Amino acid sequence: MKKRKKYTSRFKTKVVLEALQERETIQELGRKYGLHPNQISTWKSQFLSSASSVFEKGTKKEDVEKEKEALFKKVGQLQMEVDFLKKVLGK
CATH class of the missing domain: 1.10.10 (Arc Repressor Mutant, subunit A)
Incomplete structure (x- = not known):
């Protein structure tokens, strides 16, 4: 092959x-x-x-950083909810 x-x-x-x-x-x-x-x-x-994307405002790097930040925030929120539920359920 x-x-x-x-x-x-x-x-x-x-x-x-x-x-x-x-x-x-x-x-x-x-x-x-x-x-x-x-x-x-x-x-x-x-x-x-794809040549026109070179001149667009805002880079993909900025978009990736914003998305990463939002995901970390969501993970933190979900972790707090899990911890809360563990306390409530007594585990």
Whole structure:
């Protein structure tokens, strides 16, 4: 069984940026990097579809921190409820 190759995001970005420059065809880039042209086209379309998110306000890191904070608050609240119920039930 053949294992799939995993490419770093840095490598993918490099290939996509070269494809966007259009100095070489997709087929030439495929030969240059040992990739199938369809793979380069797929990466290019993924890159272009998510490019607008780079300029959106608020980073994902901030969103993750807010969600993490909310979850810690919820865990604390639930722990207090469990402790209370243990006291009430006498366990």
